[in-house]
Amino acid sequence: MANTIELTAKEWKPIRVRIKDEYPLSYLLISSVSKRELGFTVRLHREYENDIGYKETVCLDFYDDHKETLFRLKYL
Numbered sequence: 001m002a003n004t005i006e007l008t009a010k011e012w013k014p015i016r017v018r019i020k021d022e023y024p025l026s027y028l029l030i031s032s033v034s035k036r037e038l039g040f041t042v043r044l045h046r047e048y049e050n051d052i053g054y055k056e057t058v059c060l061d062f063y064d065d066h067k068e069t070l071f072r073l074k075y076l
Contacts, residue, residue, distance in 0.1 A: 002039075002062035005071075012058040015075045039067025 007015070019028060026033050031041045043059040062068040
């Protein structure tokens with residue numbers, strides 16, 4: 001199984017816009033389609049820190065090593 005990429009909300013926003021421009025919207029909205037076509041599912045994670053309050057991160061859980069590599073080359 002492939003890895004998980006953890007991004008901040010600021011890092012995820014431009015990537016999400018690019019994906020929305022290149023693929024149909026259902027690729028991000030339906031997790032089974034996202035897993036099949038893009039190779040990952042999106043998971044939002046909120047964590048409380050005493051100093052700043054809630055910290056939001058976006059986790060991309062990859063299921064295909066090849067698609068993870070292509071994602072890293074294309075978007076990161």
